[in-house]
Amino acid sequence: MATTTVNGLELCYQRHGDPRDPCVLLVMGLGMQLIAWPDDFVEGLVEQGLQVVRFDNRDSGLSDKIEAGGQPSVVWAYVKSKLGLRVRSAYTLDDMADDALGLLSALDIGHAHVIGASMGGMIAQLMAARAPQRVLSLVSIMSSSSRRGLPGPTRAARQALMRRPKAGASRAELIDHMAATVRLLGSPAYPVPEKLLQQRIAAALDRGNCPQGVARQMMAIAASGSREALLPTITCPTLVIHGAQDILIPVECGIDTAALIPGAQLRVIEGMGHNLPPQLIERLLALIDAHVHGKMAAQLQPRQFA
Template identity: 60%
Template sequence: MVTAHANGITIAYETSGNPLDPPVLLIMGLGMQLIAWPQDLVDGLVEQGYYVIRFDNRDIGLSSKFHQHKKPILLWAYLKSLVGFRQSAAYTLNDMADDALGLLDALGVARAHVVGASMGGMIAQIFAARFASRTLSLTSIMSSSGRRGLPGPSAAARGAMMRSADAADRQAVIERAVAVLKVIGSPSFPTPERTLRANIERALERGTNPDGVARQLVAIVASGDRTPWLRKIRCPALVIHGAADVLVPVACGVDTAQAIPGARLHVIEGMGHDLPQQLVERLLALLDHHLRGNMTPELPPLAAHRAGSGTHH
């Protein structure tokens, strides 16, 4: 694994494609490593003529860990968030956006298309707002503005996420992860359980850090409402969200698109909080149209583009 020293930490990353092609920076979500991006999506972007950069966020995978900070008590952090108390966080999403910028600096990349999923979408939003001169475009997938009052996870999703497993019991960890992914996955585009298990086992073999996941979650809570940042974004922006997302409800995607000037919203029926194999070609088509600046003329800014099984051009 290749690493770079950026923003004072070590960041593990992978690049795919020709460095002379337009760069696409992929930022993954909470507790997820760079291998969580579907390989077919990465390969597809390369085939479309992009230079793809993936990396492990801080505190996860093979990037620097923050073991000097104790594992936060998530229930306490959640209660403080309900009443608006200031969070004591090891770092914030701003710091994670600085990591992304530092990686681009280390790679000598002047400007990039920034694509983020879930928490990665939040980091990408901040990046686009703070580093306008380094951002060619923004794509925020199944993410949120963090605005207070937006709907939260369903009871089933919250229950699955809060269920604990003994970190020393590998099988228990796998079963918990499978249960979570089944609850939050796309109901119309289910991933076979054997594939879920294989992906989980691969991630565990590569590197695991439960304390880091907790610190990342507190970073999200501590970073608060990003609406003021979103209103500053001036680059082309696309928001993609699943209509069946029970972890980050589609209203969060709608709100994100409404806060970004000129943003386009694409809602996919039957999609949950994952990137299922069945949607890779559709996502590639959406991304390619967006990154090349030729989104469909019938899709006006802020329009909730709901579609069935076909890809719309």
């Protein structure tokens, strides 16, 4: 683990592989830490001849927390966003995209392939649209354009996100509470083995649990609005991956994202929900390998850092 200062914040990151190899930047989703990218996924990318950088977004893991943002009312923000009303937040997804680009600059990486999951996919989309000279290719996993009119989370998924553990819950009760949410949102055809699920949740809880940070990130999503107008400006090779059984960000959102980005390839995986189950890691790596090392990416000329 290492830290560096970006936009006045200390961001925690890990760098894997040979720094001389092309870089892949991994951007994780809502409330998730860099360890949410499975180690075998990271190792698989390194085996493909890539260096990998993964990091904790602001307000998560070991990166700085925006405590001045307080504890926002997520329920009220959700209602306002559905009504098309302005939502105020301590920061936006554009700020988080600036963090990711700033991290690349701090590590002296001029350009990178960018892979984002869920909220991380939204951040990655902004990076590709706003800094085309920095993004060699884009992979948007289980994400959305946030265009109005797209289906949202199912009622069960919304309730799971809003449900809070009881006051004074023990560590074991917190793990059980979080595990129930992960099971609900996960891939019905590819359940994560219970022992592994418990281990991952315990590791995340012990490393950097920050419920207020999750709420502030949710506010950032609500305040940032749609990327419908930006996505058609993306010029880099783009791959959109989405689970057919995603109840948090339904598959229609992935289909819409791919339709808005010129030339984007769409891969819908049956039985996949809103997670990266171990049974699908090899398949995801194969899709990314073909994308990053495929004909389109191979034709790209090295770009000057700006």
